[in-house]
Amino acid sequence: MAAATPAIRSPTASPRDWLVPLVLFALLAAVPLLAKLGPEGFILSLMTRVVVVALAAMSLDLLIGYGGLVSFGHAAFLGIGAYAVGILSSHGIEEAGPQLAAAIGGSVLFALASGVIALRTQGVYFIMITLAFGQMLFFLATALSGYGGDDGMTLPGRSLLFDRPWLKGDAALYWVSLAVLGAAYLGLRRVTASRFGRVLRGLKENEIRMEAVGFEAFRYRLVAYALAGAVAGVAGFLLANLSGFVSPAVMSWQRSGDLIFVVVLGGLGSLHGAILGAAAFLLAEEVLSHYLEHWRLVFGPLLVLAVLFARGGLVGIGRGRGA
Amino acid sequence: MTWTLFALQALNGVQFGLILFLIAAGLTLVFGVMDFINLAHGVQYMVGAYLTAAFAAWTGSFGTALLLALPSALAFGLLLEALVFRHLYDRDHLDQVLATFGIIIFLNEAVRVVWGAAPLGVPVPDILSGSIPIGGLNYPVYRLAIIAAGLGVAGLLYGIVGHTRIGMLVRAGATNAPMVSALGVNIRLLFTVVFGFGAMLAGFAGAMVAPILSVEPGMGDNVLILAFVVIVIGGIGSVRGAFLGAILVGLVDTLGRFFAPTLLRFVLDPSAASQTGRAIAPMLIYILMAATLFVKPSGLFPAKR
Numbered sequence: 282m283a284a285a286t287p288a289i290r291s292p293t294a295s296p297r298d299w300l301v302p303l304v305l306f307a308l309l310a311a312v313p314l315l316a317k318l319g320p321e322g323f324i325l326s327l328m329t330r331v332v333v334v335a336l337a338a339m340s341l342d343l344l345i346g347y348g349g350l351v352s353f354g355h356a357a358f359l360g361i362g363a364y365a366v367g368i369l370s371s372h373g374i375e376e377a378g379p380q381l382a383a384a385i386g387g388s389v390l391f392a393l394a395s396g397v398i399a400l401r402t403q404g405v406y407f408i409m410i411t412l413a414f415g416q417m418l419f420f421l422a423t424a425l426s427g428y429g430g431d432d433g434m435t436l437p438g439r440s441l442l443f444d445r446p447w448l449k450g451d452a453a454l455y456w457v458s459l460a461v462l463g464a465a466y467l468g469l470r471r472v473t474a475s476r477f478g479r480v481l482r483g484l485k486e487n488e489i490r491m492e493a494v495g496f497e498a499f500r501y502r503l504v505a506y507a508l509a510g511a512v513a514g515v516a517g518f519l520l521a522n523l524s525g526f527v528s529p530a531v532m533s534w535q536r537s538g539d540l541i542f543v544v545v546l547g548g549l550g551s552l553h554g555a556i557l558g559a560a561a562f563l564l565a566e567e568v569l570s571h572y573l574e575h576w577r578l579v580f581g582p583l584l585v586l587a588v589l590f591a592r593g594g595l596v597g598i599g600r601g602r603g604a
Numbered sequence: 605m606t607w608t609l610f611a612l613q614a615l616n617g618v619q620f621g622l623i624l625f626l627i628a629a630g631l632t633l634v635f636g637v638m639d640f641i642n643l644a645h646g647v648q649y650m651v652g653a654y655l656t657a658a659f660a661a662w663t664g665s666f667g668t669a670l671l672l673a674l675p676s677a678l679a680f681g682l683l684l685e686a687l688v689f690r691h692l693y694d695r696d697h698l699d700q701v702l703a704t705f706g707i708i709i710f711l712n713e714a715v716r717v718v719w720g721a722a723p724l725g726v727p728v729p730d731i732l733s734g735s736i737p738i739g740g741l742n743y744p745v746y747r748l749a750i751i752a753a754g755l756g757v758a759g760l761l762y763g764i765v766g767h768t769r770i771g772m773l774v775r776a777g778a779t780n781a782p783m784v785s786a787l788g789v790n791i792r793l794l795f796t797v798v799f800g801f802g803a804m805l806a807g808f809a810g811a812m813v814a815p816i817l818s819v820e821p822g823m824g825d826n827v828l829i830l831a832f833v834v835i836v837i838g839g840i841g842s843v844r845g846a847f848l849g850a851i852l853v854g855l856v857d858t859l860g861r862f863f864a865p866t867l868l869r870f871v872l873d874p875s876a877a878s879q880t881g882r883a884i885a886p887m888l889i890y891i892l893m894a895a896t897l898f899v900k901p902s903g904l905f906p907a908k909r
Binding site: 345351353398401402403404405406408409410412413414416417420421423424425426534535538541542545575577578580581582583584585587588589 | 641688692698701702706716717825829836840879887891898903
């Protein structure tokens with residue numbers, strides 16, 4: 282297992298650890314200004330997607346990169362967040378507060394319920410059981426014929442903040458998403474540097490030893506699973522607002538695969554790697570699909586090559602091997 | 605009448621289960637012996653179906669197409685193994701999932717480029733085209749032929765894995781590959797043989813369903829997930845587990861889709877019952893899997909000790 286996962290650096294590290302994330306966030310903050318130079322609406326919506334996917338991938342990094350828990354059903358939480366927006370607004374509740382509460386509450390509940398069963402298993406079985414839970418939710422959504430069923434449903438509009446359409450503008454939604462990503466980054470950085478985070482990493486390295494020292498693996502992992510689910514639920518809330526549309530496709534297993542790829546491409550166990558990964562993934566997809574009709578013919582092999590040769594992810598490139 | 609209907613649905617379930625078994629058998633062996641997660645196993649099923657469709661259109665005979673498709677599927681599997689998979693055996697599961705995910709993306713698009721996005725049809729071979737009456741209802745002969753072929757392959761596999769030298773090595777490899785290697789067996793060669801064989805079985809499954817399902821890009825994706833459900837329920841590395849798991853999943857899925865709406869009518873009004881029934885039915889196998897893992901976290905017949 283150790284081969285492809287980069288050594289996690291200690292939380293009390295040099296200022297260099299802040300440099301890359303700071304540059305990344307500064308670049309993201311400059312996007313609304315730069316967007317004015319080109320097709321503004323298009324650039325903003327693409328970059329909002331980058332930010333939202335980065336948020337979901339960052340929460341998955343907590344599970345895979347720090348906890349060693351390869352969840353293949355993380356898109357389910359995106360779906361819960363998105364459907365919280367869709368279902369509530371179809372009943373006339375368009376206020377962001379209750380929608381967010383439902384997104385987070387639903388995600389945590391689902392994470393706890395499925396985590397209790399999934400965390401009994403290990404390794405490949407964990408990958409597969411998280412996939413199974415994701416599929417259950419996917420089929421549940423396709424069966425919600427009152428809420429669009431297979432086809433999904435179009436939202437009446439973006440969520441309201443304090444009864445006002447503050448999220449209506451593309452730039453506004455971008456700033457809100459970026460603020461959420463920043464908050465999540467700082468929050469998750471604190472969490473991973475805390476005692477809880479160290480226990481989680483310890484369990485990844487050697488579960489038996491950690492149990493012998495007296496930590497109960499199950500509890501720590503369940504909390505991490507619920508926390509990651511909650512963050513991804515918020516990402517789902519933002520995603521629904523961005524696309525103005527909610528459908529079961531949000532939580533198909535291919536989307537979960539995409540999220541894993543984004544995290545691994547960016548670099549496991551770094552948090553800000555998720556931002557790099559999301560940007561690289563979505564921009565590559567956008568550029569390739571713009572120039573080539575059959576862009577997947579290039580994209581698939583790129584994925585294979587990335588796995589074979591870019592060990593440690595994009596984050597690892599600046600750092601150098603074995604740093 | 606209801607019992608006949610039940611019997612026919614059960615036959616459909618067994619037939620679906622046997623197709624799943626053909627795919628799952630290769631998957632579980634590759635997984636068990638090499639500890640390699642091959643998400644691209646589903647596209648090998650798709651490639652088998654496409655090859656059969658192409659050869660059937662070319663030669664005009666399903667039998668000839670099948671005979672040509674099997675070695676082609678084998679060759680294709682070996683080619684993929686040599687090009688990509690060989691470099692992934694030493695990697696962790698995460699890398700394997702990702703790289704084979706990339707291959708799925710590529711091949712789904714590749715068949716779309718070569719054969720178009722529209723589904724292809726393959727005519728049912730003439731000898732097997734009729735239907736025979738079972739309890740007052742007609743059942744297509746071709747589906748019975750699938751059942752027969754599936755059972756035949758299962759028997760063959762049982763013989764090979766259980767009673768030959770290579771089967772012994774495969775079982776030993778599933779239990780402890782490094783030890784088998786230490787005893788002087790060329791484990792890489794064994795890997796390649798198992799891999800090619802698994803690819804051919806998946807291709808065979810694709811060929812068999814080509815006349816009754818539409819052959820289209822992405823047809824392997826959902827089957828792949830079901831095959832994983834099967835081997836996780838059965839226990840990774842166990843062919844016997846894959847067989848039981850496949851039949852179980854086939855029956856639960858088919859009977860669930862058919863009877864869930866009917867059964868729910870006892871507690872709900874008809875329209876709500878059919879709606880909820882259709883909602884619950886696809887979830888049943890995942891519930892079955894979660895329940896199995898809850899009781900036995902490594903499946904019914906785990907091969908590894």
